[in-house]
Amino acid sequence: MERYSIIHEKNPREIVLLRGSGCIYRKCTFCDYHLDCCTDPAANFALNREVLSHVTGQFGQLEVINSGSVFELDNETMDLIRHLCRERGIRTVHFESHYLYRERIAALRESFRPVELKMKLGLETFDRHLREDVLHKGIPVSEPAEISQNFDEANLLVGVTGQTASSVREDIELGLQHFERLCVNVMCPNTTAVEPDRDVINAFLREVYPLYRDDSRVDILINNTDFGVGD
């Protein structure tokens, strides 16, 4: 599995896929990537240290993902990321977190200063019915301003039955109002029972993708390995 890559387009940055203790939530119906985990912190640190050794700091920006939330990474890995940021001139570090950890984000931000921390929320959609009754995301609020509190960036998902080109466009527009950056992920087949809806995806590619393809605030992953990490 690729765990280090460079994103050259839009907000150039290095990206690493690290391994943590595992997503404590695990209820999202469309997700199987939480399987990349290990309960042994020493084994995780050994793997993460090797992956992080590739980071050069060349863009001053590092994105760290871990098939779950940043709070599931071991302490030694977190200390090493802090050290690397300072040593290699990384000014901004990006992490991901589930909504349930929102109260812990401010302290994590403080612990990284003067490095700026950007936290990405796995939101998927602002449509509460789709998000909670179908995808089981575990974000029990509806107001975009409340959802985005504590977070700087968000993941959106495209390809769920029930979405339309216009509902996805509404999600992106709302997302751009409430977050600094978005990552739009086109759903790929996986081991869960939730199948990507080809009609929704085709409508998105035809009608919505061209509108945001060149928007520097919107990353669009047609395949889930487009950032160069994962398998």
Ligand code: SF4
């Ligand atoms: S999408 Fe994220 S929060 Fe949901 S089960 Fe997967 S890893 Fe956990």
